[in-house]
Amino acid sequence: MMSDTPVQTPSLVRELALLAVLATLWGASYTFIRVGVETIPPITFIAARTLIAGGLLLAIIRLRGLALPRDPAMWKRFFIQACINSVVPFTLIAWAELTVNAGLATILNSTTPIFAFLLTVLITRHEAVTTRKVFGVAAGVVGISLIIGLEAFNGIGKELVAQLAIVAATISYAAAAIFGKGFKNLDPMMPAAGSMLCGAVILIPVSLVVDRPWTLAPSAHSLLALLGLAVFSTALAFVIYFRLINTLGTVGTTSQAYLRVPIGVGIGVLFLGESLSSTAWIGLICVIAGVAAMTLPARRKAAIVA
Structure with a gap:
């Protein structure tokens, strides 16, 4: 069982640098998608993404001297994880970015912790409901509303539908995070590689027929x-x-979410010439505040010394 307590290492600076690299890689993914779907249809684009990534992860597993599990029940779980963590959300985001810019996609997709909390409260009910988490949910909802803006009152247009598709993808990611807890006894790279390969198996035939x-x-x-x-x-x-x-531990690693949003928005602004409305910038602040409230660990109360 993994602990949230960071492992003491002699090179903490290096680990923090890697954390910044991780946030940059995930923040840049929305710009990669925006450029990629300009001439590659979303289904084919995501099919290729899962195939290449799954193949590389499989190669890394082999280099580590390990092997993927052979249990059919485990592969069924990999298949489910692929559907809710890659096939559905990857494809929805890729399709949405035909019209939605990378910055908005980054902001909307950063609300995964908020939806994960809502799903656990409504379904599994193992998360404690605190004032801070309620604030986080409220701030996230306000942020999403400000980002989507008044277009919602102008009829259901393509832009609004695309933005809602990203929200749906975010909910799918949240469900995947809950389902993924069932892999805690596996090396974390196993479900990553297994689900990516299953995603490729699902999407490649669809790509061949559709695109x-x-x-x-x-x-x-x-x-x-x-x-x-x-x-x-x-x-x-x-x-x-x-x-x-x-x-760094699980809590330390999740802090990349705070870096990913401004990095993703910044990359879109700098390299794609995107711009955000004034309400979207306010929404960005609300989303960051909401995600921070949902994911930052609570401060431990100081012990009372007699």
Whole structure:
């Protein structure tokens, strides 16, 4: 069982630097997707992402002298995890970013801890309901509302539907986080690789039928974005994540969520020339505050000395 207490290492600076790298890799993923889907249809793009990332993770497992489990029941769990942690959310986000910019996608997708808390309260009911968590939920809902903006009152348009698709993907990620707790007795890289490979098995046939990828003519920019997303923001990011779980602890590692939002928005602004409305910037602040309230560990009360 993993502890939230960081392991003492002689190179804490290096681990914190890796934490910043992880936040950058995941923050950059939305820009990679935005560029990739310009000439590669979302289903094919995500099918390739899961195949490349799963293959790389499998190679890393083999290099470590390990092997994926052979239990059919475990592969059934990998299949379910693939559906709710990659196939559905990856595809929804990729489709949404045909119209939604990378910055907004980053902000909306950062609310996963809020939806995870709501799902646990409504379904598993193992999370304590505190004033701070209620504030976090409220701030997150307000943030999402400000980001989506008044468009919701102008009829159901494509932009609104795309933004809601990202929210749906975020809820799917939250469900995956809850379901993924069932893999705690496995090396963390096993469900990562297994679910990615299952995702590829699901999406590749759909891609062949729907997109006929042999007829596509993707641009060099889209292909580079695909490789960057699969190699760096998926496979490499997972490797760094699993390392940090053992060195900084689970709580320390989740702090990358606070870095990921401004990094993701900043990358979209700098490299794609995106801009956010004034209400979206306010929504960004609300979302960061909400996620922080939901995930920061509570301060321990000082012991009373007699």
